[in-house]
Amino acid sequence: MKPGAKFEVINPPNSLAAKVSPHGGPSLEAVVREAEQALEDLQESYQLWVRQDLDTIFRLAEEAEADPGVASNRLQEIAQITHDIKGQGATFEYPLLTHLARSLHKLLVEVERSNDQMLKLVRLHADAMNVILKEDVRGASHQLGKHLVEMLNKAVDKVVGT
Amino acid sequence: MAYDFSALKVLVVDDNVHMHQILRSILGAMRITDVMFAVDVKSAAEEMAHFRPDIIITDVVVGDQEGLDLIEKVRKGEVGFDPYVPVIALTGYTERRMITRARDVGVHEVLAKPVSIEMLYQRLVNITTKPRPFIKSEGYFGPCRRRQVKAFQGREKRGQDGGQEGGGEEELAIPEVSDFEAA
Numbered sequence: 170m171k172p173g174a175k176f177e178v179i180n181p182p183n184s185l186a187a188k189v190s191p192h193g194g195p196s197l198e199a200v201v202r203e204a205e206q207a208l209e210d211l212q213e214s215y216q217l218w219v220r221q222d223l224d225t226i227f228r229l230a231e232e233a234e235a236d237p238g239v240a241s242n243r244l245q246e247i248a249q250i251t252h253d254i255k256g257q258g259a260t261f262e263y264p265l266l267t268h269l270a271r272s273l274h275k276l277l278v279e280v281e282r283s284n285d286q287m288l289k290l291v292r293l294h295a296d297a298m299n300v301i302l303k304e305d306v307r308g309a310s311h312q313l314g315k316h317l318v319e320m321l322n323k324a325v326d327k328v329v330g331t
Numbered sequence: 332m333a334y335d336f337s338a339l340k341v342l343v344v345d346d347n348v349h350m351h352q353i354l355r356s357i358l359g360a361m362r363i364t365d366v367m368f369a370v371d372v373k374s375a376a377e378e379m380a381h382f383r384p385d386i387i388i389t390d391v392v393v394g395d396q397e398g399l400d401l402i403e404k405v406r407k408g409e410v411g412f413d414p415y416v417p418v419i420a421l422t423g424y425t426e427r428r429m430i431t432r433a434r435d436v437g438v439h440e441v442l443a444k445p446v447s448i449e450m451l452y453q454r455l456v457n458i459t460t461k462p463r464p465f466i467k468s469e470g471y472f473g474p475c476r477r478r479q480v481k482a483f484q485g486r487e488k489r490g491q492d493g494g495q496e497g498g499g500e501e502e503l504a505i506p507e508v509s510d511f512e513a514a
Contacts, residue, residue, distance in 0.1 A: 176468035178475070181415035185339070185385055189459040194335035197452055200360045204448045207356035218349050253347045256423035256444030260353055267445060 208260060215261045216302055222250050223302075226295045230288055240283040247291060248277035254298070262307040265314040269298050272318065272325050279329040286328055294321055334456055337362040342384035344368075344375040344401065345421070346394040354388065357448050361455070372396045376404075379411035386458065391422040391429055403436040406472045414472070415465060417458040421446060437473020439463070 171177070195203065229247050233240040251270040258266030273294040280287055297317045300306075306314045341363055343354050351368045358366055367382045369375035371394050378384070387405075389398040402418050404410040420433045423444040433441050440454040463474040 176466050176471075179465040179467060181462070181465055183462045185417070185459040185462070188338040188385060190335040191332045191460070192335065194333045194337065194362055195360070196333045197449065199333075200452055201448050202360075204357045204360035207360060208353065211352060211356060214352070215349070252423050253349070256347075256421075256446075257349060257353065259445035 212261055215257070219254060219258075219263075219266065219298065219302055222254060223295050223299055226250055226291065230291045230295070233283055234288050237283070244277055244283055244287075244291075248274055251277065251294075263301060264309040265301050265306055265311065265318055266298055268309075268318045269294055269301070269321065272322050276325045276328060290321070290324055290328065293324070297321060332456075334452075334459070335362065336455060336459070337364070339363050339385045339455075339459075340365045340367075340382065342367050342369065342375065342378055342382060342387045344372070344387065344389035344393055344398055346370050346390070350390070350421075353446065357446065357451060360448070361452060370394070372398065372401045375401055376410045379405070379416075383412055384416065386417045386419065386455070388419045388421060391420050391424065391433060397432075399432055399436045399438070402438055406437040417462075417474075419451075419454055419458070434476055435471065437471070439474050 226247050229243040233243040233247075251274040255267050255270035255274055258264060258268075258270060273291065276287065276290055276294075300317065301314055304311075304314075309315070341358060343351060343366060345351060345354075345368075348368075348370065355366060355368075358364075367378050367384065369378050375387075375389070375393070375398075379387070387402070389402065391398050393401070399420065401410065402420070405416060405418070406414050408414045417440075418438040419440045419442060420438040421442050421444055422429055422433070430441055439458055442450055442454060465473060466475050
């Protein structure tokens with residue numbers, strides 16, 4: 170920087186300009202169509218991933234319940250899993266999974282100490298996510314699914330005190 | 332426009348391997364096939380040196396470490412080969428603190444998870460066709476943060492979850508800052 174200057178503006182070489190042409194690639198519409206098809210092809214795998222994640226959540230919740238000494242650690246692991254479900258559900262047309270995972274994640278990060286009520290809510294969220302998968306509830310307009318999300322949101326709000 | 336991104340090399344840093352598959356699918360549809368994946372910050376740092384990506388897409392949190400710490404090191408020249416390398420940060424966290432931190436370590440773009448195909452495409456277009464100058468000041472080194480971000484009108488059916496995330500571009504847009512205005 171020059172003496173006395175508060176900042177310096179640098180124009181780095183734009184090496185990407187030579188690599189990206191505005192022509193010759195697929196249109197945005199084609200990209201979206203093809204990506205959606207590719208994600209559709211992953212759909213079955215996704216359902217399996219989430220089922221495995223839910224099995225893990227149930228196991229971790231059991232361990233947390235059985236041994237208060239490991240509860241905090243187990244709940245952190247559950248929070249990580251729900252964070253991932255939150256970030257992927259809607260990509261696979263399961264926005265209600267994202268909503269449920271968001272609700273559970275909020276519970277896990279905002280309540281500092283585990284308690285029976287919290288563990289019960291963990292199970293209820295995992296059960297609700299199981300229902301969404303089992304009934305193959307895609308989109309956000311399913312009445313029962315919406316109701317489950319609303320009820321669990323309210324329960325979490327009550328526990329975290331918002 | 333029908334942008335040809337096929338020559339780009341992209342490094343994806345995310346500890347969730349399912350996310351790798353999702354991004355592989357989306358980037359593949361954009362004809363970006365030269366993609367390297369890293370599940371932790373250490374391997375990402377190694378890949379940066381060897382693979383020399385044109386663009387980095389990183390989660391803000393990778394395992395128990397902040398992916399943003401890695402970007403901070405890149406900008407300082409402590410990791411990788413190019414302190415100017417464009418970075419897109421992905422986040423499932425919508426807290427202001429995380430978005431502000433992403434901005435302050437010098438990422439180019441922030442995208443909410445679930446990832447929207449159209450928004451990722453648009454971000455790549457921005458990065459490659461409208462490069463921003465870098466600002467070097469006492470407390471910051473990274474792309475100029477003064478920028479008008481307009482909501483992108485998407486048409487895809489995925490990546491939206493009813494308006495709370497995924498469609499939350501305005502919430503996640505890197506805020507304009509005036510810290511360089513006075514100079």
